[in-house]
Amino acid sequence: MKKPAKKMLIQMYEKMILIRKVEERLMEVFSKGEIPGFIHVCIGQEATPVAVCSWLKNSDYMANTHRGHGHALAKGIDLNLFMAELFGKANGFCRGRSGSMHVADRQLGILGANGIVGGGIPIATGAAFAASYQKTGQVTVCFFGEGATDEGVFHESLNIASLRKLPIVYICENNGWAEFTPQTVHMPIRNVADRAGAYDMIAITVSNEVLDIYQAAGTAVERARSGQGPTLLEVKSARWHGHFVGDAQKYRGQEDIETARQKDCIADFETKLVKEKVLTKMDITETGDRVHRQIEAAVSFARESPFPEPSELMDDLYA
Amino acid sequence: MKEIRYIKAINEAIKEEMERDETVFLIGEDVGIPGGSFGASRGLYDLFGPERVVDTPISEAAITGLAAGAAACGLRPILEIMFMDFMTVCMDGIVNQIAKMRYMFGSQYRVPIVIRTPSGAGLNAGPQHSQSLEAWFAHVPGLKVVMPATPYDMKGLLKSAVRDDNPVIVVEHKALHALKGSIPEEEYLVPIGKANVKKEGTDVTLVTVSRMVHESLKAAAALAEEGIHVEVIDLLTISPWDRETVFNSVGKTHRLVIAHEAVKSFGIGAEISAAVCEEIMDDLDAPVMRVGAPHVPVPFSLEKTYLPAAEDIIAAVRKTLERTF
Numbered sequence: 001m002k003k004p005a006k007k008m009l010i011q012m013y014e015k016m017i018l019i020r021k022v023e024e025r026l027m028e029v030f031s032k033g034e035i036p037g038f039i040h041v042c043i044g045q046e047a048t049p050v051a052v053c054s055w056l057k058n059s060d061y062m063a064n065t066h067r068g069h070g071h072a073l074a075k076g077i078d079l080n081l082f083m084a085e086l087f088g089k090a091n092g093f094c095r096g097r098s099g100s101m102h103v104a105d106r107q108l109g110i111l112g113a114n115g116i117v118g119g120g121i122p123i124a125t126g127a128a129f130a131a132s133y134q135k136t137g138q139v140t141v142c143f144f145g146e147g148a149t150d151e152g153v154f155h156e157s158l159n160i161a162s163l164r165k166l167p168i169v170y171i172c173e174n175n176g177w178a179e180f181t182p183q184t185v186h187m188p189i190r191n192v193a194d195r196a197g198a199y200d201m202i203a204i205t206v207s208n209e210v211l212d213i214y215q216a217a218g219t220a221v222e223r224a225r226s227g228q229g230p231t232l233l234e235v236k237s238a239r240w241h242g243h244f245v246g247d248a249q250k251y252r253g254q255e256d257i258e259t260a261r262q263k264d265c266i267a268d269f270e271t272k273l274v275k276e277k278v279l280t281k282m283d284i285t286e287t288g289d290r291v292h293r294q295i296e297a298a299v300s301f302a303r304e305s306p307f308p309e310p311s312e313l314m315d316d317l318y319a
Numbered sequence: 320m321k322e323i324r325y326i327k328a329i330n331e332a333i334k335e336e337m338e339r340d341e342t343v344f345l346i347g348e349d350v351g352i353p354g355g356s357f358g359a360s361r362g363l364y365d366l367f368g369p370e371r372v373v374d375t376p377i378s379e380a381a382i383t384g385l386a387a388g389a390a391a392c393g394l395r396p397i398l399e400i401m402f403m404d405f406m407t408v409c410m411d412g413i414v415n416q417i418a419k420m421r422y423m424f425g426s427q428y429r430v431p432i433v434i435r436t437p438s439g440a441g442l443n444a445g446p447q448h449s450q451s452l453e454a455w456f457a458h459v460p461g462l463k464v465v466m467p468a469t470p471y472d473m474k475g476l477l478k479s480a481v482r483d484d485n486p487v488i489v490v491e492h493k494a495l496h497a498l499k500g501s502i503p504e505e506e507y508l509v510p511i512g513k514a515n516v517k518k519e520g521t522d523v524t525l526v527t528v529s530r531m532v533h534e535s536l537k538a539a540a541a542l543a544e545e546g547i548h549v550e551v552i553d554l555l556t557i558s559p560w561d562r563e564t565v566f567n568s569v570g571k572t573h574r575l576v577i578a579h580e581a582v583k584s585f586g587i588g589a590e591i592s593a594a595v596c597e598e599i600m601d602d603l604d605a606p607v608m609r610v611g612a613p614h615v616p617v618p619f620s621l622e623k624t625y626l627p628a629a630e631d632i633i634a635a636v637r638k639t640l641e642r643t644f
Contacts (some may be wrong), residue, residue: 025595061392063388089595092425093424093425094423094424094425094427095421095425095426097423097424097425098423098425100422102423102424104423104424104425104427104428105427106424106427106428111391111392111428112424112428113421114416114421115415116411116415116416119384119411119415119416120384121381122380122381122384122385122387122388122412123384123385123387123388123391124388125381125384125385125414126384126385126386126387126388126389126390126391126392127388127389127391129385129388129389129392129394130389130392131392132391133344133394134342134393134394149507152378152380152381153380153381153411156376156378156380156381156382156444157378157384157385159376159378159381160375160376160378160381160382163376171630186441187428216353227388229461244642246477257540264480268560272601293571315426315461316421316426317421317461318461318463318485319419319421319426319429319431319483319484319485
């Protein structure tokens, strides 16, 4: 697998910064009560969606989860309209009907984040089935956590995908926590990748390093696109915060949180890019400032956008 | 016209729609080489091949989700769930995913899925292979539910369901699979959402569906001999149901009986009764009566005792005639 070009490295870095800063800003506005409901941030997990989506075309399909802001942003979703959806506004991607947990963008093949753990896995398998049926060459990527691999649909879907050699990459972001329960409590194995063996599926486990994920994802996406079938890619990821914003994590020791924070995929990547002279300290500051301005503009856009009218309540239930 | 069995009507509808539109495919357990566990897809594998007549593992939850994804990405799946009882295994896919995909995502996606499933008792198949669960699905916004009672309606409604851009659950009745009926040689459709007045009458409106249509017609014939003229309405579509036809009929007869095979409690009869009471209470001359199964699972050996039949309908009609307000 070839090394990513400098331009690609910079793009990936910027996307990772974007995701983290969006999540940090969302935590602020959510905590102030500007966004109701629940949000789930992916701070600590930015490397996986960015590395995987680097290999995708706009037309490729993606299914993701409640912790899905990073996936949507990595796939290239418009930041303003994304933010408008999270604020529940009428011009959001889903007309304010989905909020944080179900953001979808048909133009980018984003099939919709799923609020049901594991719910997106068979849907993604169906997208891959459609691409295979219509011989379009599209690849589907499907993100989920290790908790979802305890669901029946995970096993059923991998079985079907392997049987039919579907063009799909299943990506398990193993952050060690299934909501409030650690992996040791709900799973007798340490590597989710081991589960693929039962379905004669190729699987690989990689660290939270963006370039490791990039290499593994490239191989998997290429395998899917060339008709050689699915892959299960497991990333040993890290969840810095609680299950949802506001979760006090009383079930989790401070030591575990510290360990997760030490796996900082962005700091590691930054150090590497500076060392290899891809970026200067100045570039890094400038990137941070630029991304900050984009996010502030998006938050303003979302704040100023209108809420849906009550008269829209019953619209579009049926086609 | 030609004579055809209900099961063959299903087969013809699928075949014609697959010939008409290449995005239509059939998926389910044993639908391919075996031709379906009740024979609904017999011969289709040979005609269309394994790419379009897709045999799956026994994984109802995953194939339901798969159908959702395939539909969102441009295909028109016909998903067979072998027994309606097994729909319980598909509930996340149907209720949280398929029913909500269009609305929840701001109408970006269409989900043209047909889920065909044989329901009902009458074959001594026991508690887990005999249920009528249509009310569950009618309760979920975003789904359409049809329950044809004759070969003619089955073929026409199934074809309409395949062409509909929304998820449609087509509830077959196992005990009707062998039923013969006349259908035209040429192509036709039966519209979703439109009830059919099977027999006109002036004394009592009898709203019914699926197998109970036949029991209702038997009951109406017996009552006609006594000079009681029952108007029998085959609802055909449970959701969205044809209020206009029902309300017009009640406006004429001023009495209403609803008969279905599902358990009476919380069934579609309750919904229709409530809607009539809310909207046209003044038109009623007597309390609305419901006929349905008792609130127990479908037993293996006491199935006949369990099943509502023409006698129960006759009793309900008599009661509504006796109990004038």
